[in-house]
Amino acid sequence: MATSAFSRLPGFRDFAPEDFALRSHIFDAWRQTSRRYGFLEYDGPPLELLDLYVEKSGEEIVGQLYNFVDKGDRPVALRPEMTPSLARILGDRSRGMAKPIRWFSIPQLFRYERQQRGRLREHFQLNVDIVGEASVHADAEVVAVGIDALRALGLTSADFYARVSDRRLLSVVLGACGVDETRLPAAFAVVDKLERQPRDKSHERLMAEAGLDADAANGALDLFEAKGLAAVTQRFGHRDDVGPALEPLHEYVKALEAMGLGDYVEVDLGIVRGLAYYTGIVFELFDRKGELRAICGGGRYDRLLELVGGEPLPAVGFGMGDVVLGELLRDRGLVPEYKRDLDYYIVVVSEEQRPQALSIAHRLREGGARVAYSLGEQSVGKQMKAAQKEGAREVLVIGPDEVARGCVRSRDMTTGEERDIAVDAL
RNA sequence: GUGGGUGUAGCUCAGUUGGUUAGAGCGCCGGAUUGUGGUUCCGGAGGUCGGCGGUUCAAUUCCGCUCAUCCACCCCA
Numbered sequence: 453m454a455t456s457a458f459s460r461l462p463g464f465r466d467f468a469p470e471d472f473a474l475r476s477h478i479f480d481a482w483r484q485t486s487r488r489y490g491f492l493e494y495d496g497p498p499l500e501l502l503d504l505y506v507e508k509s510g511e512e513i514v515g516q517l518y519n520f521v522d523k524g525d526r527p528v529a530l531r532p533e534m535t536p537s538l539a540r541i542l543g544d545r546s547r548g549m550a551k552p553i554r555w556f557s558i559p560q561l562f563r564y565e566r567q568q569r570g571r572l573r574e575h576f577q578l579n580v581d582i583v584g585e586a587s588v589h590a591d592a593e594v595v596a597v598g599i600d601a602l603r604a605l606g607l608t609s610a611d612f613y614a615r616v617s618d619r620r621l622l623s624v625v626l627g628a629c630g631v632d633e634t635r636l637p638a639a640f641a642v643v644d645k646l647e648r649q650p651r652d653k654s655h656e657r658l659m660a661e662a663g664l665d666a667d668a669a670n671g672a673l674d675l676f677e678a679k680g681l682a683a684v685t686q687r688f689g690h691r692d693d694v695g696p697a698l699e700p701l702h703e704y705v706k707a708l709e710a711m712g713l714g715d716y717v718e719v720d721l722g723i724v725r726g727l728a729y730y731t732g733i734v735f736e737l738f739d740r741k742g743e744l745r746a747i748c749g750g751g752r753y754d755r756l757l758e759l760v761g762g763e764p765l766p767a768v769g770f771g772m773g774d775v776v777l778g779e780l781l782r783d784r785g786l787v788p789e790y791k792r793d794l795d796y797y798i799v800v801v802s803e804e805q806r807p808q809a810l811s812i813a814h815r816l817r818e819g820g821a822r823v824a825y826s827l828g829e830q831s832v833g834k835q836m837k838a839a840q841k842e843g844a845r846e847v848l849v850i851g852p853d854e855v856a857r858g859c860v861r862s863r864d865m866t867t868g869e870e871r872d873i874a875v876d877a878l
Numbered sequence: 879g880u881g882g883g884u885g886u887a888g889c890u891c892a893g894u895u896g897g898u899u900a901g902a903g904c905g906c907c908g909g910a911u912u913g914u915g916g917u918u919c920c921g922g923a924g925g926u927c928g929g930c931g932g933u934u935c936a937a938u939u940c941c942g943c944u945c946a947u948c949c950a951c952c953c954c955a
Contacts, residue, residue, distance in 0.1 A: 462947085568947095569949085726955080799913085801913055835914085835915090836914045836916095839915065847914080849913070852913095863915085865916090868915090
């Protein structure tokens with residue numbers, strides 16, 4: 453493979469028109485869906501102070517950031533996610549804003565990691581957030597946007613589904629299983645890994661890291677493998693701590709069912725999500741075949757705004773990346789065929805007619821039409837070929853005869869039909 | 879960051895058990911067709927066989943390193 457002296461940085465993409473078409477297709481669906489729910493679009497700078505990320509995720513995340521010291525000696529980083537920026541932006545102005553705040557954004561995000569399928573060093577992510585509303589209906593609304601954004605791209609419940617959990621419920625269930633409060637973070641980490649490691653390994657870790665005995669660990673694993681809320685309700689529903697903690701998820705699922713999105717939702721307490729700032733219901737969208745990484749992930753983060761120095765406001769949101777989504781659309785044959793599209797191609801028979809051709813082209817363009825013509829001197833046959841390649845729907849031929857008669861010869865490129873059109877009628 | 883697979887034309891891939899000028903299809907450019915596209919036919923351009931080094935009379939082929947890419951791990955925004 454011939455490599456130019458300036459190769460593309462690993463994990464970064466070029467978007468030639470064919471690639472850009474898919475990107476636009478995805479962005480259009482994201483924007484239209486978000487707006488249908490009343491969300492407003494915003495953006496922030498791609499470069500932020502490093503501390504914004506260290507603050508909420510801890511020092512260790514720095515290893516995955518594109519960070520450097522700028523010329524003003526400020527430690528800065530390319531944004532790896534949007535939520536901290538959102539929290540910062542709102543921190544400055546949320547006090548004066550009507551609640552709930554419904555905002556969305558499509559930022560390009562960066563992370564310095566080894567790339568793999570569905571995971572690059574740069575991607576675009578739809579971020580949808582509701583700030584200032586603690587009701588579970590905000591949680592339901594947000595996940596509904598995520599589901600509908602995918603439906604807008606032609607995906608159905610046969611292609612993907614949401615797995616939802618609630619960290620508060622998970623905490624009390626683990627407590628009921630016998631996990632000591634101080635061991636909860638460790639237990640969360642084991643639960644997060646449940647699907648990616650064999651059961652006996654999880655069992656071992658629950659004992660070693662979460663402090664459970666063999667029976668308790670088995671009981672907990674049975675509970676998580678059962679999915680759904682039934683097993684938890686049956687076993688712990690009567691308890692004062694677990695019983696009430698089941699309510700939010702029940703209401704959440706009921707709301708989504710009322711929207712007609714019940715087929716898309718499955719309760720699965722094994723969904724934890726890595727980020728430390730989530731405080732309540734969390735969810736991830738996966739392809740049904742389980743071939744790809746999570747398409748989307750989010751949840752409630754009621755303390756983040758305060759943490760970043762803003763007004764204490766409850767919040768819920770998600771991020772949906774364009775990379776995994778693009779893979780899924782490709783796999784399901786849902787990428788629209790790329791085709792060039794032009795309203796008119798003007799064929800100039802000889803150079804004497806070029807001024808008339810330019811005049812017509814300009815008039816048509818002012819009317820909003822997409823118009824092109826050969827920029828060099830070429831045979832009519834060549835120009836026809838070019839018109840075909842550029843996807844022209846109609847060709848306007850202008851030669852000495854046409855000029856003499858004050859018309860152009862129009863050819864419909866689909867039917868091949870030709871007719872004269874008076875120049876004034878264009 | 880760790881381990882493994884892969885790397886031949888713009889794209890998808892043949893091929894070379896180490897031996898003169900490395901091939902196909904698609905795409906691109908030109909011609910048949912100097913006032914009419916799609917089809918067809920003919921022709922052409924395009925490759926330091928990812929890079930560097932080693933072994934050899936000879937390396938695209940074997941070896942080492944490196945880079946890129948893919949998979950698993952790690953991590954997950």
